[in-house]
Amino acid sequence: MSGLSFSILILLLCTASPPHLLATAARDVLAPGQVITGNQILVSAGGTFALGFFYPGSESFGRKNRYLGIWYNRIPKITVVWVANRDQPVTDPAAFLTVTEDRNIAVVDSDRSSMWSSDVPGVPNGTVAMLLDSGNLVLRQENGQDVWQSFDHPTDTFLPQMKLRYNQKTGIGQRAIAWRDVDDPSSGNFSFGPISQQLVIWRGFKTYWRVSYQSTLGWYAGSTGGVQCSIWVSRVGDEVSFGITGAGGSVPPRCTLVPSGELKFMVWVEASSEWVPTSSWPSRFCDFYAHCGPSGACDSNAKPPTCRCLQGFVPKNQTEWEKKIFSSGCVRRVRLQCSKSDKFLQVESLKLPDRSRIIGKKTEAECKIECLSNCQCTAYSYANTSVESDGYICQVWYGELIDLWIDDMDGNDLNIRLVASELDKMEKSFMFLLPVLVICALLVGTGSYFLVKRLRSRARKRTVRKTMLLEDVDISDSFGSDKGFSDAPLVDLKSVRCATSDFSDTNKLGEGGFGSVYKGKLVSGHEVAVKRLSRGSKQGHHEFANEVRLIARLQHKNLVRLLGWCTDQDEKILIYEYMPNKSLDKLIFARSEELSLEKRLMIIEGIADGLLYLHHHSRMRVIHRDLKTSNILLDNEMNPKISDFGLARIFEINQTEGNTRKVVGTFGYMSPEYAIDGVFSEKSDVFSFGVIVLEVISGKRCTGYYPCRESLNLLGYAWELWKEGRAVELLEPAVKSSCQADEVLKCIQVGLLCIEEDAADRPTMNSVVSMLKSESSVLPLPKQPGFSFGRNLRVRVGRSPRSFIYGLSESILEGR
Template sequence: MDIIITFIITLTYILLLLPYKLSIAADSIHLSQPLTNGKTLVSKDGTFELGFFRPDGNSIKTYLGIWFKNIPVRKVVWVANRANPVNGSKDIMLTVNMTGNLVLTQDDTVVWFTNIQEQALNNNSVAVLLDSGNLVVGNDRQGYLWQSFDYPSDTLLPGMKLGRSLKLGHDWKITSWKSPQDPSPSEFSWGLLHHDNYPEYYIMKGTNIKLSRFGPFNGQNPSGVPEIRYLTTSTDPLQNRYEFVTNKDESFYRYSYNTTNPVISIIVLNQATVFRYVWVEQDQIWRTYRSFPKDKCDTYGLCGAYGNCIIKRGQMCQCIKGFSPKSPQAWTLTDWSGGCVRDKPLSCNNGTQKDGFIKFGGLKVPDTAHASLNETMGLEECRDKCLNNCSCMAYTNSNINGGGSGCVMWFGDLIDIRHFDDGGQDLYIRMPTSMLGTEHRRERRIIIYITIASICGLLLPCLYFVWRVHKKIVDNIKGKLLKWPQRLNIICGVCRGLVYLHQDSRLRIIHRDLKASNILLDQDLNPKISDFGTARTFGGDQTEGNTKRIIGTYGYMAPEYVAKGIFSVKSDVFSFGVLLLEIICGIRNKAYYHTDDNLNLVGQAWTLWKEGRASELIDSNIENSYVVSEVLRCMHVGLLCIQQNPNDRPTMTSVMLMLESEMRLEVPKEPGFFYSNISPDSCLSRSRRDRSLAYDVTFSSFGPR
């Protein structure tokens, strides 16, 4: 509605200018003011530009397109006449005709036009390039009659819909360029297939060949892309807000920026791969932030029916428990297309023998081409209905939020399943009675084996590692051995470790006691995060927890954790920010006191940053080994991490990109705990804890958490 109001206001302004023969507004054209070669339209805010271009400088083929105006590496985001280029640039013209259509001509021959179905009621139709990059045609009486967002090329911009208008029978689909020099539509597309009201997005070759599948939306994310989470609020400039909508009129996906000062990013289909590109101003390049398919397991149907793709296995295709390869010989030769067959047949509730279901977790659910959706049905009712239908092979919740809701049932073979270490969802697969008891006993044994293996296989080598390197670590930290390149390597290494804990591991892990003494270095000074005695794990959609038992080290703990017992990934981000400042300054936060202002290291860094004197805090031991701007940028990132409000702090994924690129950084807000006279006594009552904090040692007792 806001966009339509803006359009009408702009249109009214343009129409008022017409009688006075003033220059046409730079973002629009109309009946008496066409666009010719050499001229362009520029959106009101200067972000986008429309004009004629040649993708190959040596070619005579000319196209009408839209691109980012102020980015020197031109990325065309929309092309009008993709399938019908103009030869040369002579006598080409874009205008709005008497019927309200936008028409591209050369020598009075129509090359491309908008084909508006609704007849314009007057001759005042205007084409306007909006700040969103959307080229719209309309008038003050009818509003929009046509918009380029309804006819995407290879690029999905914020606000564009990808999906299908059920009401109009129109597909919003992305189609790749044939090559970087040829914008004509290739055979590769990215769009929605609407299966029994349970739509999924696919990358297709032609109209029938599925190359990759994103999985149905499960209330949090597409089932096959767990790292893309449905967001409602965030201040992270790299996290987009995703929206998935399905109703009787339309089904679509779209995204928008989360902040008013976002990182410029676009989503592009390049041949058979979807890329999210981020513009890095300092390096003047488009950098890949994320892509899909991300690995071999995203290849559609790679493991065949009832095959489960596990990327970390030597042989990535594995048959689901209770199934074996249909062709063992082909399977050995890594030809998994034949899939798997059951070890024992189903009884379909024949006589006393009854089938049941075994739950498999962490999965991308199967292709929904032969699935049925009922959003009002609960999981138990869903199970009963599936059990009573001999053709139903699996079921699960359609929405995994809030304990789960809705019912999806699969009929026929289960195709295109993969396993995730982090994310994924439960799937209940039909099994014969003989498999049910065996599986339950086996699960108990596996839990015991994993526990023993974790203790013997991981803990003992870690203790040995600590014993061998501890003296070397202390010497490095206390002495002058660590120059800036080594310190930066430690900073980035710890950051990567936290990204793994927060995002890439199967369960989201909150360390809760990140500090200098819990970072171990090997002989090559590569950092390892240690001491997970106080760590907590989150599963599903859980993002934060609360405890009355505060455990940690004063000087590193986030303010919301100390004051209220609230911990999340942003608690670790705060600790990392303190650690980053300590590495730069060469002194611990709690050991630094500025006597004039009673400030600790965090407080002094904040004060000097505001005064433009932050370089005074850089450790003199790294003199002649660093570039001032690089160190100050790291300090800037550290201040973003220790902001008082956890919602203002970036995620560790964003921190990683900040450290490895020259992307624009936001101005940090006031940090938490920057006065040295703030004591944990007000928050931690037990003297035992107070003593542990004073000596920079973490205290915890044995017991359930």
């Protein structure tokens, strides 16, 4: 058949029925030999998305170039989310979409030439093209497996359930590319994608904006029109994935890289029939890459934000800086001479500079030595910048420091190498100012009688406190007696060193960002756990004092006992009863088969009893704020004991909630209201307890990959199983043979009730204990949990109206 005859045949087919009848008969499957042309469309089974040919832009654009695309089907404003032939538009009016003889989906013109194709070799017979309600176009085999999907070939838009991948081993990753213009779908100048340890927007080949993986974990992208949006990053093996989630609303949200280079999170608002952005990046002064030039720091705390040079650096071009032209950056006041006497200036709350080299999981001391031993090394950091919860890694930088950003509500510590004379000069300046400061302090102090009286009272208490030998601590009373004590003894450092063989590595039980834990053995034969905080510990003086003050005054069988404490110059040490079965996470995630169902239920009830004591029955109402499996220790008989009270807060009798600008805790266990708004209460601990319940029952971590839907965490996975009546399948396979279905279902139901999104809907611990121990009570039905979509909501709130830093609580520990 000639090309002209074929064109006439296609045109006759198109005019045989009116266009609206073709749309009415739209289907979601295209089989081999079937075609779509003209205004015909495929519509997903639920009617959410449509696939067909479209003309971009207005009449003035020409209405000549046609593209095959996917758009939202239920809204009046056509919004394209994917374009097949973006760089090869169709001008032939008789061109059509079909599944070819080799079972590929292709756009074919009237000359039977392929304009675009999925181009998959060896597609088996019976394969069809199908448009899913997720917005994904797939080639699906008869067995339900997909051999190709449009989600693997993104254009400018991300949808929920879509992944953008990067392989850290091969360095190969996917990118989204913006449209060239609002009415031109061809590849534009901006692209976006994950690379090693960060997400990046490029302008051409140059970085335009970047953010670390750890900073994006659980980014809350805003809430509009009842739709809550977040961004997630996950890692499975060498593959890192990026995606979005959205809960609520009739139309799925989208994240689009617009032609101007902004990454916008958009939500459809029915009331106004328009797309409303909930978040966009970059949008602030300091968001833009290297805004302040090499070694220049963008200070977002200044009003207005501006650029400045860090200590030891000066503007490279002072005249330009005075004119607010910062691109030349900063230079060192004194050049490095590659001396081992060089020192490091620690700068807090920085977005770490670009172009780092990852040395690996070394200790902080080893990281410092690594940098000092290399003449090219200019800075190092020991921080959690990974998507793993234990992701403390050593990073070093060579040469200039690019893209520095100071933000008190975000960032990590950076140790910048300086010649010793620079730091000595700073110390001398401080010594010069010190007398002035002391005089001012004395003048203020003498003007406040009550303050002086209080300070003297505290000083008097400190002078009468006596240290005692660790051997003299009443271990037996601390282990077994119900008799409480009002204060833990201050222990002599020498006796602690003796018990731990001078903190010998052979006695080390574990370590983390806080420092190390050692086993100590007394002459009496008793064993203790010694927590030695490192000098650079994330647990500072306030947290240390808080733990001593709180835990020494709390007495319950399900709380770990503090036997004593020690401070000596830079040393900060806590001494606990020894827990031979280590922490709960070590057991349920590494040796889960050793834990029977009965013991799991006993552990859950024990944690609930301990938490109920903290909230209602102790002398002080205590909110733990960092409840997680690694903070639950197990004694000889597998009795759980809650530990690590460094982040805990005391509530007044009538106080219902508190608020903080610095959100601290552990990703995955934090409640939505705490992670997003900084509001914490008893219900925050209840949420954490619910997460622990699901982890203990399933033997799975709350973060990671779950088979129900690729983007769900454990909370979402458990919820999906519950809705489908398959909740028992959540139980750890190793203990299913001894499954008491009623007890398991009750625990899962209690866990789901505890992790509900609205704090008001969660039960109190009083109710939780009652539900767990009652054999006849009728439990309420749970609602959809908070943070059930995306990875790690280990949440860090990103660019919402309020921004927070999430301090990771580095709890220890192997056995103590």
